[in-house]
Amino acid sequence: MTNRRPSFLVYGLLGAFVLGSAFPFYWSYLVASRDNSVLTGDFTLIPGGNFFANASRVFDTIPFWKALGNSFIVSGTVTLSVVLLSTLAGFAFAKLRFRGRGVLFLFVVATLAVPTQLGIIPLYMAMAEFGWAGELEAVIVPNLVTAFGVFWMRQYLLDAIPDELVEAARMDGCSLWRTFWHVALPAARPAAAMLGVFTFMQSWNDFLWPLVVLNADNPTLQVALEKLQSGYYVDYSLVLAGTTLATVPVLIVFLVLGRQIVAGVMQGAVKG
Amino acid sequence: MSRLDAKVSPYLFVAPFFVLFGAIGLFPLLYTAYVSLFDWEVGADDPTFIGLENYRTLFDxxxxxxxxxxxxxxxxxxxxxxxxxxxxxxxxxxxxxxxxxxxxxxxxxxxxxxxxxxxxxxxxxxxxxxxxxxxxxxxxxxxxxxxxxxxxxxxxxxxxxxxxxxxxxxxxxxxxxxxxxxxxxxxxxxxxxxxxxxxxxxxxxxxxxxxxxxxxxxxxxxxxxxxxxxxxxxxxxxxxxxxxxxxxxxxxxxxxxxxxxxxxxxxxxxxxxxxxxxxxxxxxxxxxxxxxxx
Incomplete structure (x- = not known):
C-alpha cells in the first residue's frame, strides 16, 4: 500500500518460489546431459556432456521432427480457426440484434461448465467410421471453435466497438460480413491475440484425445513423448532428453510473449 | 438484399459454434448414455441391449x-x-x-x-x-x-x-x-x-x-x-x-x-x-x- 520498497524477506521468499518453479526444467536438462551410470551415484547440479548424444538417441527412437511438425500444424490450425470463428460469433452476440440472442448466449455460457471431454467414446467411434482415426483431422476438427473463445470475444467487443460505428457502416451499405471484416476484426486485435496465445498453449498440451485417436507413427509431440516413456525399462537420460527438447519451443514462446501472457491471465481473472 | 443480410447473417455468424458444439460436444455426450445401455465391444458387429446392467455392475x-x-x-x-x-x-x-x-x-x-x-x-x-x-x-x-x-x-x-x-x-x-x-x-x-x-x-x-x-x-x-x-x-x-x-x-x-x-x-x-x-x-x-x- 505504501510506496516503500519491500524488505529482503519478500524478495527471498519470491526468489525461492521462482527457483522451485524453474528447478524441474533444469533437472530435466541435468539428467539429459549425463548418462545413466552417473544417475544412480552421487548427486551434483553440474551438467555433463552427453546431451547431444542423448538427443540424437531421441531422434532415433521416436519420430521427433514429425511429431513437432504435427504439433505445429494442429495447434496453428486450431488457433487460427478458434480466433476467427470466436470473433465472428462474439461480434454477433455483442453488436448485432437478432431474435433469440439472449437465450443463445446463455446457452454458450452454460456449455462452459460441460465436461465434453467425457464424450470421447462415441467421438472415437465416429472418427473410426469416418476413417479419420490416426489422422490429424481427428484432433483438429473437434477443436475449431470453443465456448470460452466466443464468451471472451463477446465480452471484449461489447465495449471495444461503439454501436454508432456498426450503424454507420450499415448506412454506407456495408454488408454485415464486411462490417465484421473491416470494423470488428481490427478492433478485436488485442483480445484476439490473447485468445490465440492461450488456445495455442492449450492445443499444444492436449493429451487424452490425441492419445486415443492418434498412433505412434503419426503422433503429436505429447503422444510421442508418452511413447518414449512407456517402455518396460525407463531410460531416464533418454526420456528427459526428449522432455528437454519438447520444452525448448515453449520456453522460447514464453520469453517472447511472457509479458502478454501475464497480462492475459490477470485480465481474464477480472473479466471472467 | 440488405434486409435479408441483416436478418440471416447474425445466425450464420454464430452457427459454427452451435453446429460444432452439437456435433462434437453434445451429441457424443448423449450418445454415451445410449452406448452405456449395451454390451458393446470394440469391433463387434451387433451390440446387445442390456438395459442398466452396466450400471449395476459399476456400483458393485x-x-x-x-x-x-x-x-x-x-x-x-x-x-x-x-x-x-x-x-x-x-x-x-x-x-x-x-x-x-x-x-x-x-x-x-x-x-x-x-x-x-x-x-x-x-x-x-x-x-x-x-x-x-x-x-x-x-x-x-x-x-x-x-x-x-x-x-x-x-x-x-x-x-x-x-x-x-x-x-x-x-x-x-x-x-x-x-x-x-x-x-x-x-x-x-x-x-x-x-x-x-x-x-x-x-x-x-x-x-x-x-x-x-x-x-x-x-x-x-x-x-x-x-x-x-x-x-x-x-x-x-x-x-x-x-x-x-x-x-x-x-x-x-x-x-x-x-x-x-x-x-x-x-x-x-x-x-x-x-x-x-x-x-x-x-x-x-x-x-x-x-x-x-x-
Missing part, C-alpha cells in the same frame, strides 16, 4: 469406487495447499517490487510448460529408488517413501505435480483481484491503526472471496477429470494406475476400460456417471458461490 465394482476415492483424494491434496500458497504469493507480488513483470513471469513459468514433459520429469524426481526427493528425505533422516506403491504417497506425488503447475497461475488471478480492491478501504483502516496482518485478514481476504470461489470451481471441474498425471506416473505405460490401482483415477479407469479392455458399453457407463458427478459438484459450487457473493 470395487475398482470404480477406488478410482472415485483416488480422484477426490488427489483433488483435495492438490487444491487446499494450492489456494493457501497462491494467496500468500499474491500478497508478496502485491508489494511494490522492483522488476514487477519479471517476478510475475517467473511465477507463471510452470503454467506454460508441457504437461506431459513435466509429469515425466516429476515421475523421475519421485522415483522410489533413485529419485531426488527420496535422496533428500534420506539425507534429512526421514527416510525413503515408496511414492509408487504407497497409496497416500502416490497421491501426494501426483498432487504435487498439479500444485506445481497451477499455484503460480492462481496467484496471478488472486493478485488481479487484490489490485481491484479500492485503495480507500485500506487507507481508512490504516487511519484507524489496523496492523498489516489485521488488514489482510479483515479486508483483503473477505474481498477476495468471489475470486477464490471462482478458482475453486474451475479447479474442481478440471480436477475431477484428472488423467495425464496419473497416466504418466506409471512408468511402464500401463493404465492401471499402479499395481494395485492405488492411484488410478476415474478418467484413467474409463480409458483403461474403453481402449485396453475394449468394453465401450462399460466405459460409457463410467463416463456418464462421472459426467453427472461433475455437473452435480459444479451445481453445488454455483449455489454456494451465489450465496457467498451476496
Amino acid at each position: 465394482d470395487g475398482q470404480f469406487w477406488n478410482a472415485l476415492f483416488n480422484t477426490f483424494s488427489i483433488f483435495v491434496l492438490s487444491s487446499a495447499p494450492q489456494i493457501v500458497i497462491a494467496v500468500a504469493i499474491a500478497a508478496l507480488l502485491n508489494e511494490n517490487l522492483r522488476a514487477r513483470t519479471g517476478w510475475r513471469m517467473g511465477v507463471l513459468l510452470p503454467y506454460v510448460a508441457s504437461l506431459v514433459a513435466l509429469t515425466i520429469i516429476f515421475g523421475n524426481l519421485f522415483g522410489p529408488q533413485y529419485g531426488l526427493v527420496n535422496d533428500v528425505l534420506t539425507a534429512v533422516g526421514i527416510g525413503p517413501i515408496d511414492w509408487q506403491a504407497d497409496t497416500f504417497g502416490s497421491h501426494v506425488a501426483i498432487a504435487s505435480m498439479v500444485n506445481w503447475r497451477w499455484t503460480g497461475y492462481n496467484a496471478l488471478i488472486v493478485l488481479a483481484a487484490m489490485q481491484a480492491i479500492p485503495r480507500e478501504v485500506h487507507e481508512a483502516a490504516l487511519v484507524d491503526g489496523a496492523s498489516p496482518l489485521r488488514r489482510f485478514f479483515s479486508i483483503t481476504l473477505p474481498m477476495l472471496k468471489p475470486t477464490l470461489i471462482f478458482v475453486i470451481v474451475t479447479s474442481t471441474i478440471g480436477g475431477l477429470q484428472i488423467f495425464t498425471e496419473p497416466k504418466l506416473f506409471e512408468p511402464s505405460g500401463g493404465s492401471g494406475g499402479g499395481t494395485e490401482h492405488q492411484y488410478q483415477t476415474v478418467v484413467l479407469y474409463l480409458y483403461q476400460s474403453a481402449f485396453q479392455g475394449l468394453d465401450l458399453g462399460y466405459a460409457s457407463a463410467i463416463a456418464w456417471v462421472l459426467f453427472l458427478i461433475v455437473i452435480a459438484v459444479a451445481g453445488i459450487n454455483f449455489l454456494v458461490t451465489r450465496r457467498a457473493v451476496r
Whole structure:
C-alpha cells in the first residue's frame, strides 16, 4: 500500500518460489546431459556432456521432427480457426440484434461448465467410421471453435466497438460480413491475440484425445513423448532428453510473449 | 438484399459454434448414455441391449469406487495447499517490487510448460529408488517413501505435480483481484491503526472471496477429470494406475476400460456417471458461490 520498497524477506521468499518453479526444467536438462551410470551415484547440479548424444538417441527412437511438425500444424490450425470463428460469433452476440440472442448466449455460457471431454467414446467411434482415426483431422476438427473463445470475444467487443460505428457502416451499405471484416476484426486485435496465445498453449498440451485417436507413427509431440516413456525399462537420460527438447519451443514462446501472457491471465481473472 | 443480410447473417455468424458444439460436444455426450445401455465391444458387429446392467455392475465394482476415492483424494491434496500458497504469493507480488513483470513471469513459468514433459520429469524426481526427493528425505533422516506403491504417497506425488503447475497461475488471478480492491478501504483502516496482518485478514481476504470461489470451481471441474498425471506416473505405460490401482483415477479407469479392455458399453457407463458427478459438484459450487457473493 505504501510506496516503500519491500524488505529482503519478500524478495527471498519470491526468489525461492521462482527457483522451485524453474528447478524441474533444469533437472530435466541435468539428467539429459549425463548418462545413466552417473544417475544412480552421487548427486551434483553440474551438467555433463552427453546431451547431444542423448538427443540424437531421441531422434532415433521416436519420430521427433514429425511429431513437432504435427504439433505445429494442429495447434496453428486450431488457433487460427478458434480466433476467427470466436470473433465472428462474439461480434454477433455483442453488436448485432437478432431474435433469440439472449437465450443463445446463455446457452454458450452454460456449455462452459460441460465436461465434453467425457464424450470421447462415441467421438472415437465416429472418427473410426469416418476413417479419420490416426489422422490429424481427428484432433483438429473437434477443436475449431470453443465456448470460452466466443464468451471472451463477446465480452471484449461489447465495449471495444461503439454501436454508432456498426450503424454507420450499415448506412454506407456495408454488408454485415464486411462490417465484421473491416470494423470488428481490427478492433478485436488485442483480445484476439490473447485468445490465440492461450488456445495455442492449450492445443499444444492436449493429451487424452490425441492419445486415443492418434498412433505412434503419426503422433503429436505429447503422444510421442508418452511413447518414449512407456517402455518396460525407463531410460531416464533418454526420456528427459526428449522432455528437454519438447520444452525448448515453449520456453522460447514464453520469453517472447511472457509479458502478454501475464497480462492475459490477470485480465481474464477480472473479466471472467 | 440488405434486409435479408441483416436478418440471416447474425445466425450464420454464430452457427459454427452451435453446429460444432452439437456435433462434437453434445451429441457424443448423449450418445454415451445410449452406448452405456449395451454390451458393446470394440469391433463387434451387433451390440446387445442390456438395459442398466452396466450400471449395476459399476456400483458393485470395487475398482470404480477406488478410482472415485483416488480422484477426490488427489483433488483435495492438490487444491487446499494450492489456494493457501497462491494467496500468500499474491500478497508478496502485491508489494511494490522492483522488476514487477519479471517476478510475475517467473511465477507463471510452470503454467506454460508441457504437461506431459513435466509429469515425466516429476515421475523421475519421485522415483522410489533413485529419485531426488527420496535422496533428500534420506539425507534429512526421514527416510525413503515408496511414492509408487504407497497409496497416500502416490497421491501426494501426483498432487504435487498439479500444485506445481497451477499455484503460480492462481496467484496471478488472486493478485488481479487484490489490485481491484479500492485503495480507500485500506487507507481508512490504516487511519484507524489496523496492523498489516489485521488488514489482510479483515479486508483483503473477505474481498477476495468471489475470486477464490471462482478458482475453486474451475479447479474442481478440471480436477475431477484428472488423467495425464496419473497416466504418466506409471512408468511402464500401463493404465492401471499402479499395481494395485492405488492411484488410478476415474478418467484413467474409463480409458483403461474403453481402449485396453475394449468394453465401450462399460466405459460409457463410467463416463456418464462421472459426467453427472461433475455437473452435480459444479451445481453445488454455483449455489454456494451465489450465496457467498451476496
